[in-house]
Amino acid sequence: MKIAVAGKGGVGKTTISGTLARHLARTGMPVIALDCDTNPMLGVSLGVGPEETDRLGTVRQGLDTGEVEHQPTTQGIVETFGTDAPDGVRLVVVSRIDNIDPG
Amino acid sequence: MRIAVVGKGGAGKSVVAGTMARLLARGGDKVLALDSDPIPGLAISLGLGPLDTPMLLDAVEKDDNGRWRLKKGIGAARAVQRYSLVGPDGVRLLQFGKTTASGLKDFMGSVNGFYQVVHRLARDDSLSGWTIVGDLPAGPRQTAFDWVPYADKLVLVVEPTWQSILTARRIARISRQRSGVEVVAFGNKLREDGDTDLIEERLGERLGGSLPFDPLVAEADAHGKALIDHAPDSPAVHAIEHLIDAISRRKVSA
Ligand SMILES: Nc1ncnc2c1ncn2[C@@H]1O[C@H](COP(=O)(O)OP(=O)(O)O)[C@@H](O)[C@H]1O
Ligand SMILES: [Mg+2]
Numbered sequence: 001m002k003i004a005v006a007g008k009g010g011v012g013k014t015t016i017s018g019t020l021a022r023h024l025a026r027t028g029m030p031v032i033a034l035d036c037d038t039n040p041m042l043g044v045s046l047g048v049g050p051e052e053t054d055r056l057g058t059v060r061q062g063l064d065t066g067e068v069e070h071q072p073t074t075q076g077i078v079e080t081f082g083t084d085a086p087d088g089v090r091l092v093v094v095s096r097i098d099n100i101d102p103g
Numbered sequence: 104m105r106i107a108v109v110g111k112g113g114a115g116k117s118v119v120a121g122t123m124a125r126l127l128a129r130g131g132d133k134v135l136a137l138d139s140d141p142i143p144g145l146a147i148s149l150g151l152g153p154l155d156t157p158m159l160l161d162a163v164e165k166d167d168n169g170r171w172r173l174k175k176g177i178g179a180a181r182a183v184q185r186y187s188l189v190g191p192d193g194v195r196l197l198q199f200g201k202t203t204a205s206g207l208k209d210f211m212g213s214v215n216g217f218y219q220v221v222h223r224l225a226r227d228d229s230l231s232g233w234t235i236v237g238d239l240p241a242g243p244r245q246t247a248f249d250w251v252p253y254a255d256k257l258v259l260v261v262e263p264t265w266q267s268i269l270t271a272r273r274i275a276r277i278s279r280q281r282s283g284v285e286v287v288a289f290g291n292k293l294r295e296d297g298d299t300d301l302i303e304e305r306l307g308e309r310l311g312g313s314l315p316f317d318p319l320v321a322e323a324d325a326h327g328k329a330l331i332d333h334a335p336d337s338p339a340v341h342a343i344e345h346l347i348d349a350i351s352r353r354k355v356s357a
Binding site: 008009010011014037038039041044045050053054096097098099100101 | 277
């Protein structure tokens, strides 16, 4: 099962996604929570902690350093760049804008 | 004064931007309101109602390499004069249109024209007498990608929630990588006594003002009306008057 959550800012996408992921994980399913927002906050609603969420590594950083190339499978990417969240959810953050665009 | 309003989705950017624009216009300023959010917001909070119109489509053409450019003779002043829409209190609105089922694909000319006008605005002396209020999309993206070269003040709208505070922190950090921009944090939807302290402590900035949670604000939105028209005497409008006062040291009133 693959679910994408969409809507206007502030309507509750992140809260619903995070809670849904935790619920599904509690029923025994293996769950990957994928944060595709360039302002990623899914860690907050999953219960990873706000400051920790702000420091999570991203797949984008892995691309920049070449580490992603060494992970040809999705499984490898999830293992290398993911973080453990409560209830066994594996959180993967795609990218985070931290700096001005130099070009 | 040239302001851009930023923050997390739902923080209240459009309400703050629209109300500031109206108040400044009532105070005698020539005000240009810039909406660079592909999601509806500013037109409603200015009192123009829902308005999806992509503007500047006639102002652009494609060059030989297929790239959008402003037509010859169209500088920032002409673009504003010809293509903006005049709203209540004489506020002028420029926007690039709103996302449809096919995204923004059908009006990339408008999006590109807008980006170029915004860059020319920053340098055009004939517009130096204008006050600008920009309403940005959620998050740090446009701040990072140079969509607000005109801004000398960034109003960071922040709710007392971690997500909102982390977003504001990221935007503040990114904007300070450019010189000459003053960041003013503005608390919104405060509900409890300790909320100001909580935001200031977690954000690491003092608040330049704040607005309580006010059902009248949500009510205005539910009616599709500008806050300043729906509830001119509300605590929210007064809080935004104070914000203007704080960043410009000038009194305005609804
Ligand atoms: N102080 C407030 N009290 C109550 N509701 C508010 C307040 N500020 C904003 N809102 C409501 O919150 C919603 C989001 O506001 P909006 O200005 O559209 O946010 P943004 O532009 O940042 O996404 C709107 O429905 C608005 O009416
Ligand atoms: Mg908005």
